[in-house]
Amino acid sequence: MFDLDLPWWEYAVRGVAIYVALLVMMRLSGKRTIGQFTPFDLLVIMLLSEAVSPGLTGGDHSVAGGLIVVVTLVVLNLAIAFVTARSEKAAEFVEGTAVLIGRDGKIFQEVLKRNHVAESDMEQSLREADCPLESMKYAFLEADGKITILQH
Secondary structure, three states: OOOOOOOHHHHHHHHHHHHHHHHHHHHHHOHHHHHOOOHHHHHHHHHHHHHHHHHHHOOOOOHHHHHHHHHHHHHHHHHHHHHHHHOHHHHHHHHOOOEEEEEOOEEOHHHHHHOOOOHHHHHHHHHHOOOOHHHEEEEEEOOOOOEEEEEO
16 A cells, blocks of 8 residues: 555656656647636546546555655645745746736737637627727736726
8 A cells, every 4th residue: 555666756756757747738739728727628637637647656556655646736736836926037037927918909819819719708808898999998817817907
């Protein structure tokens, strides 16, 4: 139950490698993937979890191996939070930045497409802000995937 199949440090290296790979994939997949999960997105997240699980522990089913991976992931997450809170460049890389997706009543269709935002999501955000398109001064796709509408 507590005997490790691999050296202790290999669990930590595996955890770091998978964490970094998933972080890069999430950043490349676009803001909307992070901001609002659809049922399909939830399914993908669940399958990702199952897919990377053996890679994290190398097939080891020991409690100790699992705890080493968990501690590694928590420490790595805390370290990234620490660095992004103190470095604007690191925060921009990890979290992204807001993108202007509309101005003065005009929606930038190419920007929506590039950021994987459906026009219906933009329309929904306008309704939620109780803002007709003509009254929209700015629309931003925030780093967390939410759409912010500013009115004239």
